[in-house]
Amino acid sequence: MQQTEFLNVVLPFKDKLYRLAKRLLVSKEEAEDATQEILMKLWSKNNMMEGYNNVEAYAMMMTKNFCLDRLKSKQAGNLKLVHSNYKDENVSLQNELEVSDSLSWIERIMEELPEQQKMVLQLRDVEQYEFEEIAELLDMSATAVRVTLSRARKTVREKLVQKHNYGIK
Amino acid sequence: MELNNIEKLLEKYLEATTTVVEEEMLREYFTKEEVPLHLKEYASMFQYFSIAKEEKFTKKVPLKPRKRSYIKWISVAAVSILIFGIYFGRSYQEQREAEYAYQETKKALSLLAANLGKGTEKVAYLREFEETKQKIYNKN
Structure with a gap:
């Protein structure tokens, strides 16, 4: 496979890899590095890749494993993820900015979710994957995916309602 | 879409029993129409999800041409x-x-x-x- 051909294969899902990596690693730079690494790994395994009929699922799986490994080693090494893409909550009090404010709240709320819930929510509500695909990717049963997703959605909603109420008070 | 319908769908949504198509309907409703106040949090959620999907990976990937194997052989x-x-x-x-x-x-x-x-x-x-x-x- 040639370089351009490879890039065409990868093009439709490279953003998905990045978004999943960012959801897990939070930091933009870390996510970019992770995605880059995954794509380079795929490229070096190029010949093997043609054997997989679903390259996207394979790449997503690689990304998931890579990010979880990284998080684990970070935890073990007692390092904190450093990232600068937090928005300052206190900057905007005006009404126009209220919407974008609550959007960044959601991001914060999702950061606090357990990893499994984060991934399920990301894959379903952002990437719109089917339950079966998510189940296969995360090595869970479809029922477990459903339960996790329901829990994640409820948590996000509840926390959001809380924040809204604090905002009013 | 009727509010009644939306509320029913939202209930299913929280239980994670909606299909992708139904969720797409919800997303459309909450990103386009005027949303009643008691459903405001859903609007933020669906808007956030749509925005999150727009994020792109822009970094260049340096792909080395694979000469190594040839040289080896x-x-x-x-x-x-x-x-x-x-x-x-x-x-x-x-x-x-x-x-x-x-x-x-x-x-x-x-x-x-x-x-x-x-x-x-x-x-x-x-x-x-x-x-x-x-x-x-x-x-x-």
Whole structure:
């Protein structure tokens, strides 16, 4: 496979890899590095890749494993993820900015979710994957995916309602 | 879409029993229409999800052209050719040396044979001499 051909294969899902990596690693730079690494790994395994009929699922799986490994080693090494893409909550009090404010709240709320819930929510509500695909990717049963997703959605909603109420008070 | 319907769908949404299509309907509703106040949090959620989906990976990926494997195989081939070359070259050399030695020996042997022939010729003269000598003795 040639370089351009490879890039065409990868093009439709490279953003998905990045978004999943960012959801897990939070930091933009870390996510970019992770995605880059995954794509380079795929490229070096190029010949093997043609054997997989679903390259996207394979790449997503690689990304998931890579990010979880990284998080684990970070935890073990007692390092904190450093990232600068937090928005300052206190900057905007005006009404126009209220919407974008609550959007960044959601991001914060999702950061606090357990990893499994984060991934399920990301894959379903952002990437719109089917339950079966998510189940296969995360090595869970479809029922477990459903339960996790329901829990994640409820948590996000509840926390959001809380924040809204604090905002009013 | 009717509010009633939306609320039902939202209930299913929280239980995670909606299909992707139904969720797409919700997303459309909450990103386009004026949303009643008690559903405001859903609006933020669906808006966030749509925005999150827009995020793009923009970093360049430096893909090295994969020459390495070729070079590896070429070097393997070169080394094997070299070894074969040395092996066969040496045996060819030996063969040539043996051939040369054989030719030399043959030459030496034929030289010897020729000289030996000369020797017997001379011995023939000797016999002639002997015969004449006998004749002379007999006459006396």
